[in-house]
Amino acid sequence: MPTPADIEIEAARLAGKLGRPAPRIIFDPDRSLADSQLEIVTGRLRYGNDLLGLPSPEWEVVVAHEIGHMRQKTVMVLFLIGLVAALAVIGAALAGVISAMSPYPLWVLAVVLIVGPLVLAWREFDADRFAADQFGSATVAQSYLRLISSGSMKTDPFFRLRIRVLR
Numbered sequence: 001m002p003t004p005a006d007i008e009i010e011a012a013r014l015a016g017k018l019g020r021p022a023p024r025i026i027f028d029p030d031r032s033l034a035d036s037q038l039e040i041v042t043g044r045l046r047y048g049n050d051l052l053g054l055p056s057p058e059w060e061v062v063v064a065h066e067i068g069h070m071r072q073k074t075v076m077v078l079f080l081i082g083l084v085a086a087l088a089v090i091g092a093a094l095a096g097v098i099s100a101m102s103p104y105p106l107w108v109l110a111v112v113l114i115v116g117p118l119v120l121a122w123r124e125f126d127a128d129r130f131a132a133d134q135f136g137s138a139t140v141a142q143s144y145l146r147l148i149s150s151g152s153m154k155t156d157p158f159f160r161l162r163i164r165v166l167r
């Protein structure tokens with residue numbers, strides 16, 4: 001099981017592979033493993049007690065997945081700009097600035113509802129891919145299955161799909 005120093009060193013090592021500075025690591029005892037996440041825009045990794053209780057290679061896989069999110073920064077910044085622009089168009093229609101009969105707000109809404117979930121799903125597959133590039137896809141898939149069986153991770157269908165893609 002890792003010490004906080006182990007987590008910091010491993011996160012810095014993996015970030016270095018992406019040519020990025022080490023993220024700021026924040027221990028937050030109340031945070032569950034499912035919520036341990038890299039705050040991409042601020043480059044911080046928050047983790048809770050769960051991560052300190054994981055054996056190898058599970059904890060390394062979890063850290064690698066989170067660091068994998070760092071390489072999506074450009075896409076996520078573009079996505080957030082697009083989302084703000086889209087919400088502005090919809091807001092303008094609701095406020096009556098754009099004619100309510102204009103088809104554009106509906107088109108924008110449709111694109112947001114389709115592209116938004118796709119981008120969020122892609123993020124997870126891409127972060128898994130980064131972890132798999134470091135430790136091998138079989139190791140990542142087995143680690144995820146052990147996390148599920150130990151109750152550390154939820155068994156939602158999307159998580160199952162991510163494991164299936166890895167195998």
Ligand SMILES: [Zn+2]
Nearest residue numbers: 065123124127
């Ligand atoms: Zn993720």
